[in-house]
Amino acid sequence: xxxxxRRATESDIPQVVGFTRDxxxxxxxxxxxxxxxxxxxxxYVALINEEVIGVVNLVLLPTGVAWLEGIRVKATYRRRxxxxxxxxxxxxxxRVKGARYAMLMIAEWNNASHGxxxxxxxxxxxxxxxxxVKESPVHRETDxxxxxxxxxxxxxxxxxxxxxxxDHWVCTRADVNYVLSVTRDVYIGEKGLGFDRxxxxxxxxxPIRMEMLTTExxxxxxxxxxxxxxELALY
Numbered sequence: 001x002x003x004x005x006r007r008a009t010e011s012d013i014p015q016v017v018g019f020t021r022d023x024x025x026x027x028x029x030x031x032x033x034x035x036x037x038x039x040x041x042x043x044y045v046a047l048i049n050e051e052v053i054g055v056v057n058l059v060l061l062p063t064g065v066a067w068l069e070g071i072r073v074k075a076t077y078r079r080r081x082x083x084x085x086x087x088x089x090x091x092x093x094x095r096v097k098g099a100r101y102a103m104l105m106i107a108e109w110n111n112a113s114h115g116x117x118x119x120x121x122x123x124x125x126x127x128x129x130x131x132x133v134k135e136s137p138v139h140r141e142t143d144x145x146x147x148x149x150x151x152x153x154x155x156x157x158x159x160x161x162x163x164x165x166x167d168h169w170v171c172t173r174a175d176v177n178y179v180l181s182v183t184r185d186v187y188i189g190e191k192g193l194g195f196d197r198x199x200x201x202x203x204x205x206x207p208i209r210m211e212m213l214t215t216e217x218x219x220x221x222x223x224x225x226x227x228x229x230x231e232l233a234l235y
Contacts, residue, residue, distance in 0.1 A: 003082055005089040008034075008043035008055065015052035016045065019074040030055065030070050033168070037070070044093075046073070046086045053077045058090040065172040066094035066234070068104040071113070083116050091120075095234050102234055103171055108226040122230035126161050126171065128213045130227055131220040133204035138187040138194065140207065147186050151179045154193050154201040161229070163213045165198030171213075171229045191218065 008016070013034055020030040037043035037057045046054030053074040059067040068090060073082045091102055104122065106113045141147055155162065155174065162174035164182070172178075179195070187194035192202025198211055203218030213227075 002048065003053075003085045004047045005044055005086055006047070007041065008038050008045045010038055012045050012052050012055075013038060016043075016055050016072075019053070020055070020072045023072060028072070030072055033057075033070070043070075044086065044090055046082050048077070054082045054086045056086045056090055058094065059170065060094065060097055060099060061170070061172050063172045063174055063178055064098070064100040066090070066097075066099035066102045067170050067172065068102060069168070069170075071104075071116075078112075084120065087116070087120055091232070091234065099234055101173060102232045103173075103229060105169060105171060105227050105229050108228060114228070117230045120232065122232045124228050125231045126158060126163075126215075126229040128163060128171070128215060128227050128229060129217050129220070130165070130169065130213050130224040131211070132222040133200075133206055133210065133212045133214070134219050134221045135208050136189055136205055136219065138189045138205055138207050141186040141188055142184070144180065147183070148176055148180060150186050150188070150193060151176045151183070155179070157201050158215060162195075163197075163199045163229075164195075165211045165213045166196075169213060173231075192216065 016034050017031045020028045042059055043057050045052045056071045057069045094102055161171055162179050163171040183195050185196045187205050189205035192200045192205035194200040194205030200212055200214040203216045204212055204214050
């Protein structure tokens, strides 16, 4: 089977929407974001005889991490190496562009995707819970030096990883300076440390209702599930 992978174009969007509309029982988020991905130039598609049969989004982060998301294959072409071809293509592209690591996130129940990630050499490095959380009592910390100490402690607990649920879900290797550069406020709660980027180390901690990723389960208004973050060293 001769699979061709290339950057997605606007003309590919209807086909991508067509085979991702009902990926899961609840639908899929890809039809809502594929227009932006194509506009940003970060989406790639797999084709056979000009038919679009797969898609993936590649985001190159300033931390040296290549974030992969939205890997989808048309139902009639699954288990035929399309996902592997797509992933290998963007991994090679990430290497050329200087990324040192590749990372992705998979829902706990998605056994097929876990199998593909492990087959390609990805290792699980962090478990997170995702969903919409309720507001909770917090102390809002905005002093940069105190924030620095809090962030350092949070990164020690996560093994040096930081996530965000703002705009889209993404996790990365991080240091204190990077987290400070993307964070305005830190929220100190009874059972967690929250960030205005939609991430909590511990249980959900935020003064406003918002979508979050958290390292511990807590008071979710709408719970999306548990997710495993994987990483692959590219060199």
